[in-house]
Amino acid sequence: MLHLVSELIPQQEAYMRVVVVGAGYAGTIAANRLAKKVKAVEITVINPRPDFVERVRLHEQIAGTGAAATPLTSMLREGITTRLNTVDKISDAEVALGDGSRLEFDYLFLAVGSTVAPLPGTVPVGTWEGAEQARAALAGLSGGRTVTVIGGGLTGIETAAEVAFGRPDLRVRLVGRTIAASLSAGAQKRVRTGLGRLNVEIVTDSVARIDRGAGEGGGDAVRLHSGARFASDLTLWAIIGGVPDLAARSGLEVDADGRAVVDECLRSVNAPRIFVVGDCAAVPGARAACATALPQGAHAADTLARILEGRKPQPYSMGYTGQSLSLGRHDGLLQAGRRDDTLRRLFLAGRTAAVGKERLCRYARSGARTATYAWLKGPK
Numbered sequence: 236m237l238h239l240v241s242e243l244i245p246q247q248e249a250y251m252r253v254v255v256v257g258a259g260y261a262g263t264i265a266a267n268r269l270a271k272k273v274k275a276v277e278i279t280v281i282n283p284r285p286d287f288v289e290r291v292r293l294h295e296q297i298a299g300t301g302a303a304a305t306p307l308t309s310m311l312r313e314g315i316t317t318r319l320n321t322v323d324k325i326s327d328a329e330v331a332l333g334d335g336s337r338l339e340f341d342y343l344f345l346a347v348g349s350t351v352a353p354l355p356g357t358v359p360v361g362t363w364e365g366a367e368q369a370r371a372a373l374a375g376l377s378g379g380r381t382v383t384v385i386g387g388g389l390t391g392i393e394t395a396a397e398v399a400f401g402r403p404d405l406r407v408r409l410v411g412r413t414i415a416a417s418l419s420a421g422a423q424k425r426v427r428t429g430l431g432r433l434n435v436e437i438v439t440d441s442v443a444r445i446d447r448g449a450g451e452g453g454g455d456a457v458r459l460h461s462g463a464r465f466a467s468d469l470t471l472w473a474i475i476g477g478v479p480d481l482a483a484r485s486g487l488e489v490d491a492d493g494r495a496v497v498d499e500c501l502r503s504v505n506a507p508r509i510f511v512v513g514d515c516a517a518v519p520g521a522r523a524a525c526a527t528a529l530p531q532g533a534h535a536a537d538t539l540a541r542i543l544e545g546r547k548p549q550p551y552s553m554g555y556t557g558q559s560l561s562l563g564r565h566d567g568l569l570q571a572g573r574r575d576d577t578l579r580r581l582f583l584a585g586r587t588a589a590v591g592k593e594r595l596c597r598y599a600r601s602g603a604r605t606a607t608y609a610w611l612k613g614p615k
């Protein structure tokens with residue numbers, strides 16, 4: 236359990252030690268923005284690998300149509316220290332690292348993102364390691380083989396479309412209880428049309444299990460809850476399934492999904508020197524997205540800068556504009572939404588939407604790197 240001195244004593248004169256755990260969208264923008272705003276600060280970013288991974292491009296990495304990794308050295312401002320490691324536990328003003336060493340901090344940003352819980356026999360697309368495994372397996376498949384993508388949300392749709400786009404010689408199936416349920420009715424229909432144009436077969440059902448080696452020619456067999464069964468040479472798990480248990484393990488208060496509960500300034504409610512940002516934070520009304528992680532990381536950095544200057548922190552506020560997805564490289568969809576993330580009927584699809592989606596991905600990466608990122612205020 237953490238017993239950190241909570242209160243916001245102006246500490247501008249002191250040289251503050253700030254540790255950032257996780258260099259995804261939230262952690263990278265937080266580190267860069269703080270470094271930009273506060274000089275008397277020593278920032279250490281801890282991440283398991285030397286690259287910044289654009290998770291929003293993992294489906295491109297898998298299909299060989301794009302690259303998701305950029306060296307962290309080119310993403311972080313000069314003066315920020317990087318430690319290639321994982322944090323095993325956060326305790327009173329120090330973190331325990333995977334290599335057994337410890338690092339003290341005055342303030343910490345917890346930005347470890349979300350994780351996956353793949354069904355045995357499937358390869359997850361939502362992590363770098365899974366995506367790399369999927370890319371290698373896909374490259375090894377000869378024409379005519381079958382790839383099954385499990386998950387009818389936006390990640391599953393993007394993955395099925397990208398694989399079909401990059402490898403038109405393969406048979407691609409998308410299985411989901413629902414398909415594109417987060418979009419408006421018109422947009423859902425358009426997604427089905429786009430997938431159809433890429434010859435993606437849609438199966439509206441859920442997967443019960445994978446029988447390894449029980450398919451034709453030594454492949455696997457996918458069994459659906461309806462009882463149906465079909466052969467699959469590579470089965471991809473495209474569902475994001477939870478958050479790392481680091482917050483819970485460290486004694487931070489978490490919600491039922493394991494996300495750290497935060498106050499209106501994005502500080503852990505029981506350890507106020509710990510800011511929690513991105514997918515691993517339980518922020519009312521927020522959904523897991525880079526469009527959420529970036530403003531949260533930026534706001535948390537601004538808040539710490541204010542605290543160190545002896546100014547009053549401002550509550551976090553963020554409004555959504557909609558959702559976006561790619562359907563291969565030449566098609567896509569931009570769904571308009573309201574600030575409270577409810578849907579409008581309006582959407583844009585086709586090549587212009589594909590270009591729009593690509594620009595959003597670039598804006599997200601450049602926002603993390605430059606720490607300049609604009610967002611709407613949330614609904615009143």
Ligand SMILES: Cc1cc2nc3c(=O)[nH]c(=O)nc-3n(C[C@H](O)[C@H](O)[C@H](O)COP(=O)(O)OP(=O)(O)OC[C@H]3O[C@@H](n4cnc5c(N)ncnc54)[C@H](O)[C@@H]3O)c2cc1C
Pocket residue numbers: 256257258259260261262281282283284288289290291292293294320321322323346347348349360361362390393479481512513514515523524525526527528559560
């Ligand atoms: C295929 C795909 C497509 C997507 N498309 C979109 C999209 O179009 N738009 C959108 O808004 N969102 C999209 N998302 C979701 C989006 O990528 C995530 O919501 C976003 O990456 C969350 O950012 P984050 O900074 O919270 O976490 P992440 O980007 O996941 O970064 C977390 C970092 O923390 C590191 N880490 C984890 N545990 C530890 C530890 N113990 N110690 C140290 N480091 C640790 C991880 O390795 C990682 O580097 C997509 C996701 C996927 C998988």
